[in-house]
Amino acid sequence: MLHHSILYSRNIAKQLTSVYLFLLIPFFAVGQIEKVTIERIPPPPISFKKDIPNARASGALPAMKLPFWDDFSFNATSAANIFYPNDTLWENSRRVWVNNSMGINPPSINVATFDGYDSLGKPYAVNDILAKGFADRMTSRPLRLDLVPAPLRSNVFLNFFYQFQGNGEPPDLGDVLNLYFKDDKGIWNLVWQKQNDGNLDPTKFIEVPIPITDLKYFHNNFQFRFQNFGRLSGPYDTWSIDYVYVSNGKAQYLPVYKDFPDRVITLPLTSIFGEYRSMPVSHFSPSMLTKPVVTLSNRRKDQVVGPTTDGQSLKYSSSSKTIIRKKDKTFITYKSVLESRKDLLPVLVYDISKQRNVTLTTLPSILNSIAQDIDSVSVQITFNLDTADNEIKRKKLVKGVLTDFGDYDTAIYKGINFKHNDTTRTIFEMVNYYAYDDGSAEYGAKINGIGTQLAYQYDMKTTESDTIVSFDVYFPRFGDDTPQSVQLLVLNALTGNESDYELRQSVSITRNNRNKFWRVKLSTPVAVKNKFYIGWKLLSNATLPVGLDVNTDSGSKMFVNTAGDWVQNTSLQGSLMIRPVFGNPGQQQLTTNVADEILDKPFPNPTSGIFHLPSNSTQIVVYDLAGKAVEVGAEDFSEYVRVTVQNPSPSILLVRYFTDRWHTEKILIRP
Secondary structure (H helix, E strand, O other): OHHHHHHHHHHHHHHHHHHHHHHHHHHHOOOOOEEEOOOOOOOOOOOHHHHOOHHHOOOOOOOEOOOEEEOOHHHHHOOOOOOOOOOOOEEOOOOOEEEOOOOOOOOOOOEEEEOOEOOOOOEOOOOOOOOEEEEEEEEEOOEOHHHOOHHHHHHOEEEEEEEEOOOOOOOOOOOEEEEEEEOOOOOEEEEEEEEOOOOOOOOOOEEEEEEOOOHHHOOOOEOEEEEEEEEOOOOOOOEEEEEEEEOOOOOOOOOOOOOOOOEEEEEOOOOOEOOEOEEEHHHOOHHHOOOOEEEEEEOOOOOOOOOOOOOOOOEEEEEEEEEEEEOOOOEEEEEEEEEEEEEOOOOOOEOHHHOEEEEOOOOOHHHHHOOOOEEEEEEEEEEEEEOOOOOEOEEEEEOOEEEEEOOEOHHHHOOOOHHHHHEEEEEEEEEOEOEOOOOOOOEEEEOOOOOOEEEEEEEOOOOOOEEEEEEEEOEEOOOOOOOOEEEEEEEOOOOOOHHHEEEEEEEEOOEEOOOOOEEEEEEEEEEEOOEEEEEEEEOOOOOOOEEEEOOOOOHHHEEEEOOOOEEEOOOOOOEEOEEEEEOOOOOOOOOOOHHHHHHHOOEOOOEOOEEEEEOOOEEEEEEEOOOOEOOEEEEEOOOEEEEEEOOOOOEEEEEEEEOOOEEEEEEEEOO
């Protein structure tokens, strides 16, 4: 603790200086757009009785045999666990945030991020912004290292990747990430430490092999633990961990470290709408579609060809599910195979710094015939890397040639499913608004000083004019719940002239939790064409951040005005969660869309047995009017949870689920 006491003293002085500079910001840094931390509120813990074996209800996990492996891609298939390390592999580790946004070029989809927030998304130290100490902790379930034969114990190792900062906040000088091993006396021993010495690259994941050779670790209750030391007052000083593996002493490759029979997806599909993630359906034309790109990598160092189910070159497939809502509120669903087992040439080579981008060449054909009676469209594209990651290593005749087939050795990897990271799904929507963001805020963005204005540029994808009738804005909770107002703006240009302003409207803001947008109706609808700007003007010195999505970057579209001149942003990366909503100004009610249905209530309803709930739904229970539980299955599709009633029959059912509150809704099962 002496080391950390010295660091603490040094950092107190540093933090006092930082606070002093922070107080000067409104006077000397006015005009900048700044990234700020916001509350991170995860869903409630899932029901142990329903979702986890009873042994885990008390936090006690039975010891498991080696090997151990987690790249956090398991979480992509479970809406209930998307925020946390998987409960089958980690013990009492909900302090750590599992996400797909904080890592830059990770080894595989999703990382585990350590910061100063606890399991409830709250700061460890609420009243002391300067507080430092041990924060997040991620502890493996017990491992049976005692079962490793003595001759193999020299080959047992823990391998993982770490990244300093990534898309988060940089740890201060002296902040550390620690790794501990628990010995046969129950003592946690520090075996590895990475300290910020000022030379760490925030864009690189670094691979770390740690031999486990000391005899005191070869017992029936061995565990390892990662823990960070840094600020306790929020999501600061971030480190991310990925691709954690503990070997069983049997080595398939030499050297024993680094090589794995795993071809992986590292980044999800890019947008089919170019710079936008969502766009108005009335502005869409097939010519504007952009072919999405997915990023892949290979974990085999000695491999130039990735094995597949036919022993030949690596392949992939893609498919789509398109839900169309018509203006009469009826739904039509189209499913199609886009590309089937298409060769990936040139092949993947091992090196996470040489990740391979693959462009999908085929998009859903239904997008070429969107009719005028369409209200909204939701397009889900699934990409599957067709690998033989779990194919047992053997020789096989392929076209008369004895060919090496598969590279999965059950003696080494039994129990590991390397295909978890071979599939990714992304949803794109045509609704009644433009959005650069993906709907999820990792941080907030603020401007400073009374009278400061921000303008956010939008370029219309149609040559026709249209009418903005509302804004969708996400004002996250920031610790200040006092009533505040801003002036919403719509501009046709940024020349500094009064004629630029199409609308100024003062509104009392509404703060929300967990990426929930507030839709505010404009007092006067505004007709726009080609290029326009929306934004806001500060009416007080209060800190009023708007949600900031760091997965996408439209920073060049942001402009700030402090004294009459508009200045383009050059420092902040990300996308603001403020969206222009289009509609018919003569209508009393705005156009609805698939996204609205998903956010509010189960849809479709009535249903033949399959319906959708909000993406953050947990603790889902379905029962009949007599109170008897009905068996259902639930699948996460990023933007919603699909619930399938087993053996449905015509009836009225009740579905109960939790988002930011409890919901109970009726579901009509039709013939």
